[in-house]
Amino acid sequence: MSTRTLIHLPKSARRGDVVEIRVTLAHPMETGYRNDAEGRRLPRNIVRRFECRYDDGLVFAADLFPAIAANPYLAFSCVATETGTLSFSWRGDHGFAHTESVTLEVT
């Protein structure tokens, strides 16, 4: 199954601007505390870690727990310093891993 993500940030920014970044990942974030119709415990399946890097420097990271709602949404910010690549990566249970990259142009 392909992984769907939504990443919102401006295409370009002025040097020194604080840019807002919003990311959403399509993921059930199954808590591990729910049962199915037959009363069997549904195994936990969550995203445990999100990282945003800007030319390999860490901008923002989040350790997530089952209390994060399905389709985890995060909005954070970043200082635009130079034109470069922002990479977004999610890692989770059962070997879940996904990475996306976006170029930010700085003028």
Add this chain to the structure above:
Amino acid sequence: MTTTRRTLLLAGAALVLRPAVAMPEEMQAAVRAFVGDARPWPDARITLDIAPLVENGNVVPLTVEVDSPMTGNDRVTAIALFNERNPQTEVAVFHFGPRAGRARVDTRIRLATSQRLVAVARFADSRVAQAAAEVIVTLAACVES
């Protein structure tokens, strides 16, 4: 202003209410795991913005922000969120790199029932501070089914 019966009563109420700020043991342990030996004091620069009355506990929008210049000792390096009454006390831990610019995060969380949330911020000089918010939930996040 003279000391009236009303002001005395208010002072008394404030004294009685104080122990209610105490955290349940599990939450205390989780906060201690995050802050170590430091003691987080309430700080008005931390805002934990969440609707006081929530209809659907499955998706609760929340914003946590620390009013910080993000330089020197005042730079916020991490913010942790804790809850009182979900099956697990931790909600999330957010880490801010030197390029984060602002100590602010929006996300959406689950709440199993009406409870108190606590945000603990850690600064670059390893100082810690906290803020709390009370939330009433009418439809809980489904824990059972």
